[in-house]
Amino acid sequence: MRAPRSTYRLQLHEGFTLLDAAALVPYLRDLGVDWVYLSPLLKAEDGSTHGYDVTDPSRIDPARGGPEGFRVLADAAHGAGMGVLVDIVPNHMGVATPRANQWWWSVLRDGPDSRYAEAFDIDWAAGNGKLRLPVLGDNNDVLDELRIEDGELRYHEQAFPLAEGTFTPGDSAREVHSRQHYELVNWRRADNELNYRRFFGVNTLAGVRVEVPWVFEESHAEIRRWFQEGLADGLRIDHPDGLADPAGYLEQLRELTGGAYVLVEKILEPGEKLPASWYTAGTTGYDALAEVDRLFVDPEAAAALTDASDAEPYRHMIHDTKRAVADGLLHSEVQRLVRLLPPGSGLDAETATDAIAELLACFPVYRSYLPEGAGYLDEAALNARVRRPDLEPAIEVLLPLLRGQAGDSQDGLGELAVRFQQTSGMVMAKGVEDTAFYRYTRLTSLNEVGADPSVFAMEPHDLHLGMMLRQQEASAAMTTLSTHDTKRSEDTRARISVLTEMPQEWTEAVAELAELLPLEDRPLAELVWQALVGTWPLERSRAHAYAEKAAREAGDSTTWTAPDEAFEKQLHALVDGAYDHPRANAVLESVVDRIRRAGYSNALGAKLVQLTMPGVPDVYQGTELWDHSLVDPDNRRPVDFEARRALLSAVSDQAAASDQPGAGELPGIDESGAAKILVTREALRLRRDKPALFTGYSALVATGAAAGHFFGFDRGGVLTAVTRLPLGLERAGGWQDTTVQLPSGTYRDALSGAAFTGTAVEAAELFAQYPVALLVREEDA
Secondary structure (H helix, E strand, O other): OOOOOOEEEEOOEOOEOHHHHHHHHHHHHHHOOOEEEEOOOEEEOOOOOOOOOEEEEEEEOHHHOHHHHHHHHHHHHHHOOOEEEEEEOOOEEEOOOHHHOHHHHHHHHHHHHOHHHHHEOEOOHHHOOOEEEEEEOOOOOHHHHEEEEOOEEEEOOEEEOOOOOOOOOOOOHHHHHHOOOEEEEEHHHHHHHOOEOEEOOEEEEEEEOOOOHHHHHHHHHHHHHHHHOOOOOEEEEOOHHHOOOHHHHHHHHHHHHOOOEEEEOOOOOOOOOOOOOOOOOEEOOHHHHHHHHHHOOOHHHHHHHHHHHOOOOHHHHHHHHHHHHHHOOOHHHHHHHHHOOOHHHOOOHHHHHHHHHHHHHHOOOOOOEOOEOHHHHHHHHHHHHHHOHHHHHHHHHHHHHHOOOOOOOOOOOOHHHHHHHHHHHHHHHHHHHOOHHHOOOOOHHHOOOOOOOOOOOOOHHHHHHHHHHHHHHOOOOEEOOOOOOOOOOHHHHHHHHHHHHOHHHHHHHHHHHHHHOOOOOHHHHHHHHHHHHHHOOOOHHHHHHHHHHHHHHHOOOOOOOOOOHHHHHHHHHHHHHHHHOHHHHHHHHHHHHHHHHHHHHHHHHHHHHHHHOOOEEEEEOOOOOOOOOOOOOHHHOOOOHHHHHHHHHHHHHHHHOOOOOOOOOOOOOOOOOHHHHHHHHHHHHHHHHOHHHHOOOEEOEEEOOOHHHEEEEEOOOEEEEEEOOHHHHHHOOOOOOOEEEOOOOEEEEOOOOOEEEOOEEEHHHHOOOOOEEEEEEHHHO
C-alpha cells in the first residue's frame, strides 16, 4: 500500500472546480504537499457547496469539473509526483430534489416494487405501505396546495412522480396523492413518524444500504473506474458509523481499490481504538487534533474557569442532551428499534422506548461493532441502571437482544443489534457535537469534533506516550488541526487557549461585558465572547451568522424550528455592541491585544507538532496562513490562493538567498502569516523529501527554571521543538537557565538557519528567532 507523506484538503464546488485544483498543483508542490485531498466528486444536488448530498453515484459532478476535470487534475498531480486522495460518501444520498436522484424517484413512483427500494433503508410497514416525506407546511388545508402538472404531483417548487395508472383527467391532486406509494406529511412529523433512515436529522439525506451486494457495486462502479484507470490513489470514507457493517464494507473496498490507502472519518473517544478487523490506515485525525490542542492549555486554570462558567458536569450534560435527541429529533429511529423487538419480549412499547432511549443516552462512545465493543453496551447498561433503576427489568431483557443474540440474520447478529449500533452514533453526534458543544462553555477551544471538553489539558509526558503509541500503531493515519467540519479553526482555538494563562483577567472581562451587554443566556454569551476573542477582528456579518447558528444549535433559548425572535434580537444586539459600544469594544480589544502574540506562538507550535508528529499530516485549504474561522459555513469561505502563492514565493526567495535555507531576512511573526507558511513549507518539504528522518519517535528533555514550557521530540534525524504556555513563560522572566538536551551532533534550524552543536542547547538561543524550531542533523540535511 502506498501511503501519502502529507495531504492538502481542497473543497470543490461550482466556484472552485477540479480544473482550479489542477492549476493549483504547482503551488502545492512548492509548498511541499505530497497528495492532493479532494472533497466528494460525485454528482450532488445542484448548488451544493460540499458534495455530501450525492444524487447520482454513476458520474462525477459536471459543476465540479466532470470526468474531464478529474483527468486533468489526476494527470497534473501524478505528473508532479503527487497522489490523489478522494472523499466518498457511502452512507447516504441526497433526496432534496427527487427528480435529481433517479434511485429515489423510482422508489417514489413504484414503491416496494422498485428495484431501488432495496437500496434505501425504508420501513414500509410503519408507513402503512407508504414512504413518508416530511415536506408540507403548517397550513390547515395544505393538501389543497397540491397540483398536477406535466404528469407530476407538485407542491410549490417540489415535484414528485405519479405511479402508473393513478391519474386520470378530472382527478383532484388530493385524490391522486392518496394513490401514491408515498405520503407527503407535515415537516414536523419527521422526528416521530419518519420511516426511512436518514443522515442524523437531515430529512433530505436518505440512508443507503451498501451492505446489499448489488447496491455496493452500482454505487461504487464509478469509484472502481478511478482505480482501474489510475486516477485515484486513496479514499477517505465519510461517516462509516452509519453503515450496517463497516468492517465488511472496508473489506469490499480493499478488493475494489486493489488494496489502496483508505482512511475512515471515525470519531474516537479518549482511550478508544479502531476495531482491529478494519482494513484501513486509520482515522482522519480528530483524535490527534484533540491531543495537540491540549498541550497548549494551562492545567492550572481548570478550577477557576470551571467555577466561572457555572456549567453542570459535562458527563451529566451530555447524558441529558443525548436523551433529548433520542426523545426528540431522532425519536423515529428509537421507535423503529422498538418495532424490531421480538413479540415475546414482554416489553410494552412505552417502557421499551424509554429504556432504549436511556441506553442510547448512556452509551459512552459513538457505537460498537459487535462482537467488538460489546463492553460499551455493558457500560451503558450500568450507567442506565444508576440513572434509572426503574428500567432495570427492561434493560435486562434488552441486553441480549442488543448484543446480537436475536438470531434473525444469517451471521447471527440480529437487525435490532445492527440498527442500535447505527443509531447510537447518530444520537452521540447530535447530542454532543451539535448541542452540548454549544452549551458547555468553560473553554470552547476544547469543544471540538473528536474531543472531550471535560479533558482540560494534556501534560507533555502524556502527549509523548500518545505519540509513541501512534508511531507503533497508526503511523499511516491522518493528523489534522482544521477541517471543513471543525467548530473552530486551528488558529482560533490556539488564541482562545491563551485565556487559560490569564483566567482571572478573562473572567473579570466577561463579567464586565455581561453588565455592558447583558444576555439572558449566560453560557451562550460566554461562547460568543470567546468566539469573538478568537477571531477578532472579523466582519460583523460573520459574527452575526455565527452567534445565531450557535444559539439555535444550543437550543436553550432559541431553536431552528421555533426561533425566539425577542431573544435573537437581544443576541444580535450583543454582537453589534462588540463593535459599537465604546466600552465593550475597548474591553474586547484589550483582551485580544493581550493574547494575540501568545496566540501566534500557540498556533505555530501546534502546526509544527502536527506536521512532524507520527502520522500523515493534512493541511486544510488555506491554513498555511493564519485562519481565524468559526463553524461552517464560515470555515468554507473562498481561499485567496494568489496571496498564498505570492507569500510562498517571497519566503522561498529568502531561503534561496543563502546556501542555508531559511537564512537571510526572515519573516516576522505578524498578521501576514509569513511565519506560518514558512513553518508549513519547511516541515512538509522535509516529510516529503526525507521520509527516512521520520521513522522513529523519542522525547526531547529540557532542564531548568522554564522546562515546563518546552515540548519537543526527535523523529529520527528531524527534531521538533516548541514553546508552550507563552504568557506564563513571559511572566516568569523567560527561559533563564533552561537548556534542551539534544542527541549528539550538529543541527541546522530549517526555519531560522541557525546552527547548533553539542548535546545541550540553551532554550533562549534555540528560540531566539521563533517560538518553534525544526532541527535537521547536518549529515542528513
